[in-house]
Amino acid sequence: MMPFPIHIDILSLIIKGIIIGIAASAPMGPVGILCVQRTQKKGRWYGFATGIGASASDLIYALISGAGMSFVVDFINNPVYKFYLQLAGGLMLLAFGLISFFSNPLKNAHSSGQREKGTLIHNMVTAFFITLSNPLIILLFIALFAQFNFIIPNQPILMGVGYASMIGGALLWWYGLTWLVDKIRAKFDQTGVIIINRVIGSCVIFFSLVSLIGTLFNIYLFPKLPLQQ
Template sequence: MLILILSTIIKAIAIGILVSAPMGPVGILCVKRTLHKGRGEGFMTGIGATISDFVYASITYLGVGFVTSFINDHEDVFTILGSVLLIGFAFYLYRSRTDYNVKDQKEDNNQLNYPKTIASSFLLTFSNPLIIFFFIALYARFNIVPEYTSPILGYLLVMICIIIGALLWWYIVTKLVDKLKDNISVMGLRWFNRIIAIIFALVGLIGIISTCFSLAINVPFR
């Protein structure tokens, strides 16, 4: 049980990081606010995005939880499907263009309003319900819905760790942007996205290869 819990913690933190990592509209907004208004404003942007991710993560987890036994019985199939979806997303992310054209409500550097910052980034993130499919792919790839004695404890463990992973990511991003603010460029952000895309593709490929290898080992020889 301890190994299962530790494995779930690591996987859930990884999901929190992977969901937050793509440099989409919210990521660009976080960078802009960090550059123009300071690290605190950038991190509050990340918190707003994390709250939205938590909502969608919960919806997806609870929905998947209703068919936990079915998923566990077909774990290999779901792992491969999730891996394929991740590779598809990686291809899309690698090809996507990145720029600074993300609307911010105010550009006044002297007036900080953290609740408004959190609310605006929450709404921007929440306006993209397609993230549910991203969570489905990640849950399937990592088999993140194990059968605990208490489903509620399992849910709380996963959600808390996803939040930790997301906040850890936004902390790192704002820290790096604050340190390297004189060297941030659109081309740099694009290459950052491409590196993230390659990581997604590798995660997906590893999932497919490991699952196929496992299936090959379990095939009885005649």
């Protein structure tokens, strides 16, 4: 009887990882703008290479966030502390959503006015270090991990599956974004970037409000996996 629930738990973990990967990558920060610019000026695969570099950097911060939360597993599993952690996570997600909705992603973006395309590796590496220069992404990962009950202590194989799924979700986002920008390249202007950012912000705000209501009324949309018990 055991293999079946384990299979279901792994599927649940994969879905959570994909959602977290998309949620962490979707806000249109400097790298998102850079990805759009490179797709428009250099071609789709240069934009996608930018997304790969950003995803690799995000993975580093996700591992740091997960390791930090694993060290306080007793704190996380305590029902009272878990309530406050998820409440704080929901509030942080709400803050990220509001910032994403009201901010102008183009304000601090630098145009990639390079005359030469550079190699795909070069585009990947530059995006990696740009993303790595923003350690505040750790707060977003902590909030997402708390809301999705993503951390499974003492289960490195399962967590490996989770992190791999998270990378898959991030790459899925960058693949979809570059595909969209490439298809409507002539019509995709600065207004399009702002619209995408506001749609993303609205989705994050909606999810955070649902999560906060669920936390307050002890209704968890993404319950903890049985393997964590």
